[in-house]
Amino acid sequence: MKKAIKILVTYVILLLTSFTIYAQTDYWTGAWNTKFGKVTIRKNGDKYSGFFPKGQLTQIRVQDGALIGYYSRMVAKYDKSSLGKKGTFKFILSNDKAKFDGYHKSETDARWRSENWNGEKIWGTVMPVIVSNNLLTAVKPTWTGTWETDTFGRLKVWDTGTKYKNSKNAIRIEGRFFIKGGGDFIDIFDVEGYSSTSKPKVFKGSFNHNGRYGYFELKFGSPTDNDFKGYLNYNKSLPSVKPVRHEKRVYVKGKRTSSAKPNMNTY
Known part of the structure; x- marks a missing residue:
């Protein structure tokens, strides 16, 4: 009986230590108001995904503090926006974490467009996020x-x-x-x-x-x-x-x- 209990305890300890549990503050996740519509950014484990009206953000990563990746969208005949059908984006977070300076370059552009893709946060994860075994769980927000x-x-x-x-x-x-x-x-x-x-x-x-x-x-x-x-x-x-x-x-x-x-x- 004692041997069985010992084996069970050992198994539980190994099971618990097999999970990677850590806390981090992620300011990118949430919804942002932009001139090209609401941009929503999500995170599952260490991977980001995003979408905006008739479009999506893909291959997103953080590099030197900026969020960069690619976008693609459905374009109507009357659409004259500088985004085009697809391209590259770069978002740079402000010090107060409530805004970002956005830049984009369509597939036909050789350089970043002068027309910015700036955003202001609507809602988001501004509290620690617990990631356990690649499952995302937001901690209840506090007044801090x-x-x-x-x-x-x-x-x-x-x-x-x-x-x-x-x-x-x-x-x-x-x-x-x-x-x-x-x-x-x-x-x-x-x-x-x-x-x-x-x-x-x-x-x-x-x-x-x-x-x-x-x-x-x-x-x-x-x-x-x-x-x-x-x-x-x-x-x-x-x-x-x-x-x-x-x-x-x-x-x-x-x-x-x-x-x-x-x-x-x-x-």
Whole structure:
């Protein structure tokens, strides 16, 4: 019996170690708005594939940080685009991972066209992706990253993964608001809050700096996991006790520009 158990354990260990499991951040996968229609890029294991209106991307690879490959498409008689029927493409990702500079060269072109094939991300895998035995599984998105808001400047957030105070189902989230003033002045507010395991896309908490404070409720996923909407309530004066008549509510929207853990000490 012991020998059988030992053999079984050995088999399980060998089975587990035969799988290649690793985490990586892949910013190319997703959908991108371009002048030639929506471009969708997918990845299965280490291979990319892509398609766009009446066309596809093939033999895709990453070279020196750029995504390059070939495209082919069905062309109508009235079509006068510079893409032609088929050709070569090269996409270069921006620093914020939200856009790319695109170049193309049709089969009749000797050089890259001056008419660019630029793209801006609609949705995509901005969180780690687990690849196990060539099977792709996206990890549930978190709040971690850098967000640009339409009202309160830049929000940097880190989902700590630890319990929030004594709660059993809330995860602690830390962050900072960076609000640019005149000249080089930047006002910084410390942010503390939580998201529940049942509603991971909702972020509730408070922010403060030198007697100025408030609280907020934000929710991402509208329309994508890289966008949030919500509101902030903050005091307009500096009393030690927060009177309701001194509060002001502001509605805010934000867009994630990076899903990496941010540096809280720099803008």
